[in-house]
Amino acid sequence: MAPSIMRLALAVGVAILSHPVQAVQEYILEKTYDVNNFFDEFTFIDTTDLSHGYVTYVDQQTATTDKIANITGNTVYLGVDSTTKLHWPTDSGRKSVRIEGHDEYSQGLFVASFAHFPKPACGAWPAFWMYGPDWPNSGEIDIYESWNEATFNEITFHSSTSSTCELQADPSKFTGTIQTSNCNNAAANYVTQYPGQGCVTEEIGASSTSPFGNDQGGIYAVEFTADYIKIWSWTHGAAPADINSAHPDPSGWGLPRAYLKPALCF
Numbered sequence: 001m002a003p004s005i006m007r008l009a010l011a012v013g014v015a016i017l018s019h020p021v022q023a024v025q026e027y028i029l030e031k032t033y034d035v036n037n038f039f040d041e042f043t044f045i046d047t048t049d050l051s052h053g054y055v056t057y058v059d060q061q062t063a064t065t066d067k068i069a070n071i072t073g074n075t076v077y078l079g080v081d082s083t084t085k086l087h088w089p090t091d092s093g094r095k096s097v098r099i100e101g102h103d104e105y106s107q108g109l110f111v112a113s114f115a116h117f118p119k120p121a122c123g124a125w126p127a128f129w130m131y132g133p134d135w136p137n138s139g140e141i142d143i144y145e146s147w148n149e150a151t152f153n154e155i156t157f158h159s160s161t162s163s164t165c166e167l168q169a170d171p172s173k174f175t176g177t178i179q180t181s182n183c184n185n186a187a188a189n190y191v192t193q194y195p196g197q198g199c200v201t202e203e204i205g206a207s208s209t210s211p212f213g214n215d216q217g218g219i220y221a222v223e224f225t226a227d228y229i230k231i232w233s234w235t236h237g238a239a240p241a242d243i244n245s246a247h248p249d250p251s252g253w254g255l256p257r258a259y260l261k262p263a264l265c266f
């Protein structure tokens, strides 16, 4: 099943808009996460990395002392310890942060504005994602995720092992490139899809339009309705004019990079 309740994980400058039921539907701003409330709204998760990375997720106090997370001017800064020389496997993993939002959402329009993205580099694994309760069983949406020197974003939907959720492979619906189409976490043939991979749409970075890996950052938007999930991204200059308005209208934003029709999940 597609996720029904989602939490935000690792988000910078995120605006949440909800879709009221009324004759003329339009999104209205429900909540903004920015320098005024960011660290009150997200909790530092300093447990073991479930993905087995060579990382030590630190608590807020350590992150603050080590300047791995802070408010700098009008921007939330989230980073890693970039100076300590580590000797694997004797030293524990590189200090970094994983944070998780307190609020839960079932549907909505989520717009996240980033001032910077890390350059693809060996050992890097930046991610901005949402997930349902009882992870990983109730699903996950990876909006921004890639690792090492990959030059593309892997926009990924993971659904429960009992679903047959698939990406809609209709090129008229989105601009990304399908890498795997079966969202079921258990789907694996060990040739084109490994266990837990989910359905992946590639957003090729370093193109004139993609902000992936761009040191100037960019904007990612997720529209999550009962009928579909769409994900867009833009460099700052190229975002739609209404992206920061009181009533942004995704119907005018053109094709998303990735598209999932949850109806196919059941």
Ligand SMILES: *[C@@H]1O[C@H](CO)[C@@H](O)[C@H](O)[C@H]1NC(C)=O
Binding pocket: 066, 067, 068, 069, 070, 071, 072, 073, 077, 079
């Ligand atoms: C936040 O952390 C960055 C990176 O360590 C550092 O350059 C900056 O000075 C810090 N800002 C504040 C206000 O402490």
